[in-house]
Amino acid sequence: MKRRHRGPTLLDFLNGGKGSKKEIEKKGNGNGKEKKANTAQVKVIERRVNRSIETSTLSYFVKAEKPKHVQATPKLSSTRRALRVALPASAGARDYSVLMKGAPEASEGSEYYLFQVLYDGHRGKAVLLLYDEKKHEIVEWVDTYGHKPYFLTDVTPEEARRMGITREETFAGMDVVYRYDLLNKELKRLTKIYTTDPLAVRKLRDKVPTAWEAKIKYHDNYVYDLGLIPMLKYTVKSKRLVPMPHRITGEEVSKVLKAFEEESEEFKNMAISWIPVFEAPPPHIKAVAIDIEVFTPSVGRIPDPEKAPYPITSVAIAGSDGLKKVLVLLRNDKRLTEEEIENLKKQDFEVEFYDSEKALLLELLRIIRQYPVLITYNGDNFDLNYIFHRAKLLGIPDDMIIFKKSNDMFTTKHGIHIDLYQFYDINAIKTYAFGNKYKEVNLDAVASALLGEHKVQITKSISELNYDELVIYNFRDAKLTLNLLTFNSWLPWKLMVLISRISKMSIEDVTRKQVSAWIKNLFFWEHRRRRYLIPNKEDIERMKGSIKSSAIIKGKRYQGAFVFEPVAGIFFNVVVLDFASLYPTIIKKYNISYETVNEPNCKKYIEAPEVGHKICQDREGITPLIVGLLRDYRVKIYKKKAKDKSLDDRLREWYNTVQSAMKVYINASYGVLGADSFELYCPPAAESITAFGRYAIKATMNYAEKNGIVVLYGDTDSMFLWSPPKEILDKIIAWVKEKFGLEIEIDKVYKFVAFTGLKKNYIGVYPDGSIDVKGLLGKKRNTPLFVKQTFIQLIDMIKEINTPEEVVETRRKVKEVVKQLYTNLRRQYYDLDELAFHMQLTKPLEAYTKNMPQHVKAALMLKRFGVEVGQGDVISFVKVKGSEGVKPVQLAKLPELDLDKYFDVIETTLGQILKAFSIDSAYLSGTSKLEAFLSH
DNA sequence: CAATTCGCTATCGCTC
DNA sequence: GAGCGATAGCGAA
Secondary structure (H helix, E strand, O other): OOOOOOOHHHHHHHHOOOOOOOOOOOOOOOOOOOOOHHHHOOOOOOOOOOOOOOEEEOOOOOOOOOHHHHOOOHHHHHHHHHHHHHHHOOOOOEEHHHHHHHHOOOOOOOOOEEEEEEEEEEOEEEEEEEEEEOOEEEEEEOOOOOOOOOEOOOOOOOHHHHOOOOHHOOOOEEEEEEEOOOOOOOEEEEEEEEEEEEEHHHHHHHHOEEOOOOOOHHHHHHHHHHHHOOOEEEEHHHEEEOOOOOOOOOHHHHHHHHHHHOOOOOHHHHHHHHHHHHHHHOOOOOOOEEEEOOOOOOOOOOOOOOOOOOOOOEEEEEOOOOOOOEEEEOOOOOOOOHHHHHHHHHOOOEEEEEOOHHHHHHHHHHHHHHOOEEOOOOOHHHHHHHHHHHHHHHHOOOOHOOOOEOOOOEEEOEEEEEEEHHHOOHHHHHHHOOOOOOOOOOOHHHHHHHOOOOOOOOOOOOOOOHHHHHHHHHHHHHHHHHHHHHHHHHHHHHHHHHHHHHOOOOOHHHHOHHHHHHHHHHHHHHHHHOOOOOOOOOOOOOOOOOOOOOOOOOOOOOOOOOOOOOOEEEEEEEEEEEEOOOHHHHHOOOOOOOEOOOOOOOOOOEEEEOOOOEEEOOOOOHHHHHHHHHHHHHHHHHHOOOOOOOOOHHHHHHHHHHHHHHHOOOOOHHHHOOOOOOOOOHHHHHHHHHHHHHHHHHHHHHHHHHOEEEEEEEEEOEEEOOOOOOHHHHHHHHHHHHHOOEEEEEEEEEEEEEEOOOOOEEEEOOOOOOOEEEEHHHHHOOOHHHHHHHHHHHHHHHOOOOOOOHHHHHHHHHHHHHHHHHHHHOOOOOOOOHEOOOOOOOOOHOOOOOOOOOOHHHHHHHHOOOOOOOHHHHEEEEEEOOOOEEEEOOOOOOHHOOOHHHHHHHHHHHHHHHHHOOOOHHHHHOOOOOOHHOOO
């Protein structure tokens, strides 16, 4: 273990560099690689008074009877003097030696949740991070199975020897193994070549003509080979890792078996083995959220964390155990006033002031070390990165900096780090788990959408804030961050736990990777469990043939769903029939999988309509098995449990989370088959799925029409039927079941639907007056507020309609409201904010090379003005006269607006509603079509 | 490292 | 200036 004996000591930096007589105690220099934990102990004398004040939890260094020390802070040196004076003899020492201790070893017989598998380069072994739920700490278990990195090849051991592979330095042995090859339907005799370390796989795999399973990360391989399920309980018995059996009643088992009684034996066995995944309770954890503020001289510029040039001025800490604390750095150019102290006393968190940034950081590290789970918002990119480099810069020894960097992420040496920014940025989480409630993924947007709480609004830059403002601002961020993990009885955490168990991926990976990575991991795990060879992507593409359909939209690879062209108008009593999760059901029903599509030597197959791919029915495919299991579990068991009033609220909530985790998975299962980045990419499978879907919906629509029902609309898996008698609905449902084996059900019953005549564009009103607005411009977030307000006003009028007669009356009122809006606009009734368009920069500014869209123009103007803008930001701009045509709302003035553009916005946005009432918007405007106006 | 296609609207940037 | 394909964003399913 390398230790510097010269150079600055801990005490030096804590005491501000001046020679001090206090000593750093060092004990037992842990030499040798086996011992990770350095046992050196360092004692540090505290530099602030920990006083408890009756009325608040604020503790600060100033003695109440000596306020002058606080106020006299013109220079750093006098601050120090003040601190020294204020430091009481009783100040206890804090033990910082803990920073150098890694995770302890797992002990025999204890129960743990499996959190993570890592490869430890020093030990050359797999290391498992296990969570002790009683002690709330993470312990390590080092592999005792002698598991090694490897890959597979069809080169025989003899040939491998001849080729010189066995003489390679990184060669570590070989075995003959058998794997079933799903693509070629044969049992393959393969050579398993072990290597000394995971990186060596890359080198050796290139020495053989064909290698399989050679690009799988080592820690994933370990999980597959041992059949591990993260976030379930394990124990250590005779140095081996053993899963803790999950106890379930016979009743539960028979319930599951009954739900799946028509399924294959393989399906049933799998279903039983999956019970713990959904039923085992999630681990209770001790977590801490942190957020830092950095002094920045220039406004709006985010300092480079790799350089960490400026001091960390404040750190807020919020623990799931109730810890609420802010560590603040005193600045020599800013004095702390009585008023600020009084204000801080009123807060419900503790504040500690430091005159040394190093001491502050050390204390921060010490606190984080007490929590096995660290939570941040954008910690990978900023906070942890900044702390890491800042700590180095300030001379804190490497082995006291408890973070480690791997690839683009940061984590702690003693536990795990969840970066909630990464988690909330996952598309599948946005859409399926949180219903697109937030669009921008910054803390304020996500917190206000999910928690209903905002960041503290500040108008000044961080560096200009007073101490109390800074601290209050900072703490809110840490609190919001913690809440984004724990709100709704820890819903996000539970969701992570479930996705981790389903995907067999650690929480750290699950929260940083997109849905295709989750699905890939589950599929690979299930392949390995069955000793199936994990195929190479090129082989699937080569063997499964090409795409037969052509997409309707240019640039797309294959044809997707069918959309019915609706007629504009208002229709009363509309019933919507819906195929319940159509694509996953098709996958299951028609046995669509990468191996079953155009399978060689197939005896019995079904041909996909239009595209003609032959889907083999000889044996159950792996995709139908996995997707079918999740779908059936969700539909037959967990959707029901989530609504079961006989269960207590907590359990019901859990089951609701279970079913929504499944939903995320199921909904993406079709999409990944058509994504060329997916390891099991199989476009013929994807286009077969949509082809079956089009066939089913069109045939059902025809059947409805044959039975005298008017089909008003339909999209992908839904049909809007005009006032259908119940017996005919039942007839259709039964026919679909009989003809296709698919489930179709009544999804919604509308009092009436207003169709605008456009696809994906309608207003549905329920009997109770609640509404669905789909696709209308007035609903889109880029639409300016002034039209949106009127849009909402119109919707509110529309939902009051009860009879066809009332439509005529409402029609008249709608016209009036729209006319009024034109008048208001002409009279400049609206302010700039109400007139602003809002558009997101979906790419970095430099990436707009093909053209220059308006929001990008506006963004560039903001940038020139000194405002930091970039990818993911929503730009608010108005349309102005002149060559540029736009201006960011911050820089524009009312008189320069191009009103004509705004009249156009009214016309297109509200025109959609008017069309449903068959009103031509043109004659209402009076500007765009003058003749039309005059003729009325 | 990244799930899909279909549909609507506005604008850009080029050609005639 | 009209026409038109490409680009971009947002939404439905």
